[in-house]
Amino acid sequence: MDIQSNEYISGLSQLEMLNADGKYFGLIHTSDFENSSINYYQRLSLEKAKKIGADAVYFRNFPNQNRPSKPQLYIFDFTTKEQDVVEIHKNVWSSTEVRLYLVITKTEIKFYNSSKPVEHTKSGNLQVSPFETLKIAGDAVKKYKEYSAKKFDNGSFWEQTKYDFGYSETAYEKLISELKKTRNLFLDKIKLDKTIASKLLVLGILVKYLEERVDIDENRNETRVFAADFFNQEKFGYATDFTETIRKGNQYTLNLFEYLSNHFNGKIFYLSDISKEQIKGKDLSPLADFLSGVLDENQFVFWRLYSFNYLPIELISSIYEMFLEADNSTGVAYTPSYLVSFMIDECMPINQPKENFKILDPACGSGIFLVSAYKRIIDWWRVSYHEKTGEWIQPGKDNLNELKKLLKESIYGIDIADEAVDLAIFSLSLTLCDILSPKVIWENLRFDNLSDNVVASDFFDWYPQNTDKKFDLVIGNPPFVEYGLKVPKINSLITGLGLVEQVPNNQSALLFTILGMNLLKKEKGLLSFILPSGPLLYNNSQKPINFRKWLFAEYNIPQIIDFTYLSNTLFKNKGNEKNVAVSAFFLENKVPDSDPVYHITVKKLKTAKERQYFEIDHYDFHKVAKSDALENPFVWKSNLLGGGRLVPFINRLTNFQSLKDFLDKRKEKGWIYGDGVIEGKKTDNQITQKDLEEKKYKSAEFLTNKRIFNPSDFDENGIHETYICERQYFQRSRNTKKEIFLKNHLLIKKNIGKNSIPCILLDYDMIFKNEVIGIHASIDQTEQLTNVYNRIKENSLYRFYILTTSARSGVSRSTKTTLQKDILGIPFPEDEREIELTKFDEILISDTLNYSLEFLGKDTNVKVLESTSEKELISFGEIFCEVLNLLFETESKRYVQKSIYQTESFICNIFEYGNEITFSKTLKTEDEIEKHIAQLVYNKIGTSYRINRVVKIYDGNLIYLIKPKELRYWLQSIALRDADETIVDLYNAGY
Template identity: 25%
Template sequence: MAMTLSALPLDDAWRQRLDLAGRDAPDLYESLDSVRDTPHAAAIRATLDGLGASGVFCVQGVPTVVIASLERYERERVVALHAALWNQGLASLLVVLTEDIVRVFSLSRTPYSNPGDEFERRCLVETLTVSADALALKGIVYGVESGRFWEEHAKFFNPRERVDSVLLENLTRSHALLVGAGLDPDAAQALLIQTMFIAYLEDREIVGPDYFEAASGRRAKNLVGLLRTGEVARLEALFSALRIDFNGDLFVAPCSFEPDESPPIIGPPHLHVLSRFRDGHEEMGAGQMHFWGYDFKHIPIELISAVYDRFLGEREAERRERGAYYTPMFLADTVVTQVWDALPDSVREKGEFLDPACGSGIFLVRSFQRLCEHWRQTRTSTTIRWTSLLSMLSRVRGFDLNPGAVRVAVFSLYIALLEQVNPPDIRQLIKKGNVLPEVWGKTLVCRDFFAVDATAAKVDVVIGNPPWTSRRGPSRSSITWCAERKLPMPLQEDAWAFTWKAMLHLRSDGCVAFLLPAMGFLHNHSDVSVAARSRLIATARVRRVVNFADLRFQLFDGAVRAAALIIFGPAPAGQPAYRFDYWAPKADLNLKVKRLITLSSADKSFITSKAAKADPLIFKRRLWMSEPEGKLFNYLSGFTRLDQLVAIFGDVARGTAHGRGWVLGDGFKQAVAKHIGKTSYNTVRSDYVGVLPHIKIEDLPPLAIAKPDLDGAPKWQTRTVHRRGFEAAYTGDRVLIPRGVQVGRGRLRAAYCVENCTFSSIIQGLTVPAGEETRGKLLTALLNSRVLMWFAFHETASLGSDRPEIQKSELVRLPFPRPEEMPEPLRAQRAADGLVETIDRALNRPGFALDADPDDIFPEIDKLAYDYFCLSPEEIALIEDAARFILPAIQPHQGSLPAIWRGSTRRDRVAYAQVMTDALAAWFGGDHPVGARLEAHNDDLAVLKLKLDPAGRPTPYAESSDSEVRDLLAKIFKNVHQPLPGNFQLMPDFRVFDGNSLYLVKPMQLRFWLRSAALSDADAIALDLQDFAGLRKKQEGVA
């Protein structure tokens, strides 16, 4: 479909204009020789060689911008290139350079055939000229790396117009039409898989007009023409030829892969649906007949393998029952790349890979492709022998319970295999017959993983996204397998069973790389989960954990649980304590194009095995906690906790705790009407519910429930409940605390109550014993402060990592000291008096609101809480930044734009510099002030210079606009004799010393210019200086 463009090479002038000077592989690829062992090597080569582009610019290894330098702008050729790249589904921008004009096109816009000037209207993002838009030209690459470009031009990057969305929409529509025409769902799925395979053979010119003419009795020269005849016999004749030339089980008959079974009967209506789909010149849902069409020569097989998920979309209940969710291509790429980079050459050369729940085979396809690229790199050849390809294909294996999924995996690997061979060579192989090897039932098997003998299936790498299914019935084989071996399986989570069994399949130096539920494996602090996690850390050697909790709503369509990648292998004999990488990537603007996950150095750290076993919440705390925040957390953790005063009602009822009047319990659980009367469903009659006024969660006022709040409040509609709840909390003095947390508001909620009322289990009630009313009011006020919200954010398992809620067992771990415990008792007592007075005012005067409080009561509470805990201005800054910026930004939904993602203002940078220089001056003893100056910046990147003034003269903060960022960086790195790094967005904490000056290279996003960021950066700089001073002393000692 696409014609070769034959673009010009990028010359030095264009490199300077686009600020690409010094950017080479793995950022910028301009020649085939530079494409070596990179995740998308085949696509980059195809773009440079097959499509004739001048260059491919990558962000974290993902092709993102395709550059074409032309002598003159030719719309027809640019339209063809755009269509081919749209089908490829990787890059997001096409930048066309002609004379002194730069045209920037979106590759997320559906291509049309013969579009005329409609092409520019729909796809042209902007037109820039060399003379008038010099800064904007340099900003293209920086904006792409930071994600700013996608936000500023959001209307051009609608995910629904990308090839994956359009193709999968049409597959789903075609499937529905085939089922509507009488085929069962599995037969329809099989027929579409077969049709796509033939389309691939045709688009790659592996089979041509002669092939279709022979099958159709010279009535058609292509697949569409054959289908349009409406004659099933012609399609059957085509299948007969394909069965002989390619593979016996893939083309048994239309709709069938089973030679021993009678195939379903199809007719002209089914062929009509297939012709519409194959024709590709309409979006079947909308009926638009001018769509350019698919080119399976360019569509990645990783994308095509996603048909499994979309077909299962017709059976949502089945998908949820299996716990199977389609793994997005960019997430699968991240997983495979993480594993591949850690593998020794011996495994890359000879190692075997296994996906125990392979689904559509995306992990196996990407693993096979990396094996092929490694072969090319180590042999400096682009052509791989057929026998070598078959050997590598035999090294990737998979199991799955779903036969349809295994068929899709077979189909995917067949295409992945053929992609490695030039069409003329394939046509030579066809002459020998049965080109494709048998993989169904051989290396790809429809079988329960827990029925597989581990000793007979040893491999070097186990990789995949095993089912996340829990509490789905006691008869699952995973439960039986774990029970027989006395292996823990918290909440009967299948992923735990897959984890234990995967280890048995490893050779001595092998590794497992699984996408797993983050809550169950990292954050849950129940006894059984902690024990299982400790056992895994002790019996395996964990190598890396990548916690995707903040990307919870960005990764899986329909899944609501956060994911984590855990890479681990067998533990060496007598394993001592060890440490492993812990990465916690954050959602950012780059997720808007769904192409990559930003893995920034600011989000990378390590955890020791000893710490991971000793602290059940370490993975949660390290999601967002910086070093300065760690110090504040340790300070607050040292105070008396609420659990030293409060007992949980369940423990009291069981006789395992004594509450001394302070008892915390849930409200009643309502009875489900349809279950009432069933012998297996318990109901009881309450003496309070249905008798007292009832308060709903949405009607719970802030701070206190006054008598007018309950005037006219209805009673619960029945006295019959499933559980009575903690009935002592329906009367008397108590504190009502919602379990759910509105994280964006930056505070928990609590209301002091003396009026009789009932509440449901979504609210927790804490009884306050007689004589302790003042202390109860103090607790209520503190629970409404940002201080305890900040502490709860870092201390609780779920808040900020899974569901926004706080459980009873977590609530009682909050600090609640008496004023006399504080470093400044008088200051704390004055604050306590003010906090109690606030609650008294709320009890006596209704009308407070969280959204708009005329008395500004919550800032007053925060100020008093800061005084109560005797916090410093720096500690207050940490909490304020978290409440105002971090908490509203955690786990953002698709389409949201948290404030922390926006660019910083000069005011933000001034505040950052002030905190930074004050902190460093304190480190130097105050005698040598530190000056800060922004030496260069653009919309995405800044260079901050810090300089110690020996004369003791403070220098006010200033910003310069005289230097270009890249020019200044080149000068600095030349002075220190270091190579200039590439993407600084991935190194937001980059620091370089040059004489008496320290340069910080920082992204311009607000996240990196908060006051809390300044404190964290100051700590890191102080450590650098300590290391430097230690090195100097050691050198002087040697001298």
């Protein structure tokens, strides 16, 4: 490690990155990246940081050693040298590795937001300013606490900061945004074909990448791919650079692409004759403007903000997917790179290198999964080399053939779109450029033809001819569209598979899953797909249940990572904002073992919404017994909403008679129930003669000219507005029954409402739409019908039950809407007193409705993400102790809440088993508390509390609960879960 100045060390100490003993915690200097004590994830991140010129990286480490360390910020030492901050900012922003970096000078620490590009002034100059500057000597300790390393250790910095580190202005988003503008210009004004426009843009980016690809040695000598006078040739128009070649004329640009195609091989720069002819007659100046950053309508094009030399290769492979996603609705969704990285880390841990490892993405798009997988294959190769020789190798020309062989023998993809396949091949080839020096790229690199690896084909066509191929990993994000059963190849496939159960909703992604499993190696093969959560976890109609049972009985499923909380943010891309609940399923091609399934429910925290990484803590992990996975349809929704005691509570409620059972028993007495009317097309004028002949629509005189209301005008306060229905024809529905619209009927909206299920009892006729259920009873049954109304109105148990069992409520775009079967499924015994709720049941109901539902539906101002009050902490402690004392209280001893400590980093709630003790809020100073607890943690579990979000320590008669300040950690329902886990811990310890 280089010698650091006193000012630099003092700055790090102020930020608690350096302890009193002079030891670093999460900080590693780039000069130490070959140190044997650092892990391989850190080594690779340090390599990137060193390339950019950073002096150190601060890492977030996790107690689970399988989770990769996450770089949080870069540190630049300006105490002994000065650098160009604008250039640093361009490089850090372009690399997209971190969202924050700091510069330490002799007197100050300056913080820069690298999620945003450099600014350009009116005169065209580039500038960047720190968002915070602290004096190394003089600023208040409290100010430094805002940037304490401890907050990066447990992730709380990103949740608590007032500054915006979101993804909207990151290099990824800005490049895609500008590319779309330029592409639209080509399409709308210059009239280029979509495919050719996309190809031209991608080729332009590749040449720009090669042009800017530079390595700088320790003596500041530069090595580039293209020599200084490369473009100064007759065939390139005697240009000074690539953009000038474009401006010189289209033929020169085409000459360049042809020359590079011949030089590199592999058809990377290949353009067909048809493409060339179309390009020749078009104005390509927008491409040159885009790549050079000239003035455009008095605004500087953003390219000057970039350092393409540091741009991640994965971005290029995502470009086409974003184009395709914006163009159509064929189920294509751009997969965020941080989600791809997360899945690769789960399936291909860097510290577990494997040989002869084959990977398939059967819906590869432009190859973002394949690129990340190939990068990991190269990482494995380097790790294996290091473990054999002790040397951390930087691949060069001597390793080129081996790396190309790994690509040819490991990476395979299928996609239905030719241009996507071209870009996938292009991106994979470019991955080699990312690791090689410019000299090796130009002098030695020749791209292989990968057309046998990445194939342009419909996977449903490719599969029958390739069932003999077997892979170690099948990974990807298959399309979420319905396939047509009338399509011969689909029928043939399904017949050949001999499926025991029908695929829910004819969901293409699920058929991809079944076919993918058949392509896995037996026993050791793994499939990891992004799949719709609804049909696989939350839809409890019989067909999805049967399919789910079959899937869990047929294959071993070790874990499911559920992103339902992120349904309205995960695939929220500019111009194509999707709202879909998805999960990452992991399936092994072997008989199910006896181990539980880990159901991991990822919460909607800032780091996930801002596309940095997924924060997963103790309360997100739920163990599901294989028997429950097969037989308990509500276990997944219970886990989504908190788990713990919710599962047995819901199971208990399902044993009661349902509202449907209750109503069916009364059919003989004239009770009738059903959905309201479906209007279908907006007006009668839109209904054709063919619609009537095919009986898609029919008249219903009992509906025409009757009073009706819009569902939006019906809430828990009643019906606010009605009008006369002048429609004559209505969409045919078998469930629409005349009687439900007649007086003496109970109307129930398919919605759990804000505080009560909207329902109303009417003594006059009223028609309504199918978002409402009607229950009609004869006049002599009015008292009984009123009783049903009174039981449902303002009944929090029923709202809770619907939320925890519905496939729609809490999962769909509108978190409160529900289905008829959910309303009719509520527990409804003849005597409502049969349902006896305990105090703990009431807690589960209250927390689920007041907090979990809001957390699912809202993006901002979420109560559970706010700091916990002292009153809430005391309530937590009371419930925690009450549960423990049910087992451990004696005449002389019981558990009591002893004290609560709050520091900048956490809350510590302490409980003691003994005689009655006086409660005290705090007993020690913050530093004393932190030191005391740090020592306890070190002695008890051998790790540091700084990296644990949830820590539980048993110290004699004392129990320490140490958690972040957010209310979600200190709810009374969490107290129940903590207490139950504590009882198990104490029981296992012999108490």
